[in-house]
Amino acid sequence: MQQFSINVVQIISGIPVGRVMTYGQIAKVAGKARGARQVARLLHTLSEKYQLPWHRVINSKGEISLKGEGAVTQKQLLEKEGVIVNHANKISLKQYGYIPDQEFM
Template structure:
């Protein structure tokens, strides 16, 4: 697994209950300031496997991204 993916998974797992982050914030915190789309990919492909709280990651427009792991 790539370092960005590992970091993004840990960041998403550690978003506190009642709080949200944008995909861009997750990417920035994981070391890739322009990697918001990669954050979407991580959440979409890894949310079931790692029990990621997909509902705590939102778009920059402050909305849930359709298909962001909602299953």
């Protein structure tokens, strides 16, 4: 696995309960500022294998990107952790956003 992928897995694994990060934030911290789409692909492919808390990753607008049942599941998992998700599936990044320590920066 490439270093970027390893970093992404470590960063996502480290998002605390009740907090969220965006795809773009994860990409930047992992070493590729423009790698948000790659983060999404890695999250999709590696979530089960590494038991990643995929539901803690949202888009840059603070919204759940998934549609249908996936969005419902993500919202339920976040709310179970105490995250408030509004009627438009939006989360306050100011309140729930997570910034990891300098380990990857």
